[in-house]
Amino acid sequence: MDLKYNKYFDQRIKCPICLSDKTKKVFDKPFLNKEIIDFIDNYYKNKIPHYVFENTNYSIKKCLNCTGLFQEYIFNNSYMGELYENWISKKDSLKKKEDFSVYNFSRYVNDLEKISLYLNKKPKDISILEYGMGWGYWSRIAHSMNFDVSGFEVSQSRINYASKNNIKIISNIDNLKNLSFDFIYSFAVFEHISNPYEMLKCLKSLLNEKGLIYIYVPNGIFAENKFNKSWRASKDSLHPLEHINCFNRKSLRILAQKLNLKIKYNVFYPRYKNLLSIYKEPIKHIYNNTFSTGVFLKANK
Ligand SMILES: [Zn+2]
Known part of the structure; x- marks a missing residue:
């Protein structure tokens, strides 16, 4: 052949x-x-x-x-x-995290606050899996807020780095099988993996009753239109070798439906902190509930 x-x-x-x-x-x-x-x-x-x-x-x-x-x-x-x-x-990838500002960390804190409110439990009673932990920055914040957090990661250098911060690390998918979680967090991972459908199916099987999965992927809603005569590869929602799957809201919805999961709205409700946020937050809120490729998923009853 x-x-x-x-x-x-x-x-x-x-x-x-x-x-x-x-x-x-x-x-x-x-x-x-x-x-x-x-x-x-x-x-x-x-x-x-x-x-x-x-x-x-x-x-x-x-x-x-x-x-x-x-x-x-x-x-x-x-x-x-x-x-x-x-x-x-590795140096560049770690440097991005090392250069984090207070704003970056405070977003993690805000998100975790909303998870605790949504699940209506204290952090110590909420078990979390970060699927694709990387250097462990998000898990570190969750750990410091008293959440019961485990991180899944396959890269040895990232595991070595994150293990200095007392995070439970799982590096073999088979070791996940007997565990269950209230919240599974996966930020910018699904665009990289060979089998997103199989992986989400596996994550769903790890959810506790009322549990929630959060997946964020780059939004590729206009990706197809970019392949014109002047196209050149560039860092984008779809790019050679790394961003091998390119999602839009519809593809996430169909993926969820196929696994008997549904998109849960309004988990990250608007947060009014100052005058500007009165204008910005409602727009963000509408986007989150319509076009965004960051979605919360829960199992259908
Ligand atoms: Zn498809």
């Missing part, structure tokens, strides 16, 4: 978001074309050898059922590991 990809890649045929096999091609060019490889060289600081891209295309498909986009060819498990552990600059 004439394979259209090399041994460093896997092919995804069905939509990884809703599992539909009704898809159409939106874009299809060799990774080694200038408009793609220039971005990869620049973004990964020339760390990725070009031979891993030979005979393989940057192929984007659109799902005709959920309208999400996905990359057809993604790094296989071992090269995905290489990408996240060695090719992405």
Whole structure:
């Protein structure tokens, strides 16, 4: 058979978001074309050898059922590991967190306050899983507020870093199986993983009764329109190697429905802190409940 990809890649045929096999091609060019490889060289600081891209295309498909986009060819498990552990600059990724301002941390505190209000329990009685903990900054804040927090992470360097902060760390998916949580938090993870549908199904199975899952992914509502003649790869809701699934509100809704989950509105209700927030908060609130790709999910009864 004439394979259209090399041994460093896997092919995804069905939509990884809703599992539909009704898809159409939106874009299809060799990774080694200038408009793609220039971005990869620049973004990964020339760390990725070009031979891993030979005979393989940057192929984007659109799902005709959920309208999400996905990359057809993604790094296989071992090269995905290489990408996240060695090719992405650990220094730059950690620096983003180290440079956090008080505002960044206070957003975490605000969000956790709302979770406690929603569940109507004290932090000590709320068990949380952060799926895709990274360097553990969010979990650290949750831990310091007395929430019973566990972090799931596969990158060894991030685990080593986060473990200095007394966070319970789970690195093997099988070790999650006997646990359950009131709240599962996953910020900017689902666009990176090969199997978002299977992963959400797994997370749902870990929810306590009345439990809530929060997923945030970049909003790709206009992603398809960007593939015109002047298109060049850039950091976006969909970009080579990393942002391999591209969601919009509809694709999240269909994913949720398929797993018998429903989007829960008004968890992050408007918060009026000053005069400006009287104008900004209602707009944000409407956006959160209509177009946003940050959603709270709960199991249907
Ligand atoms: Zn789909």
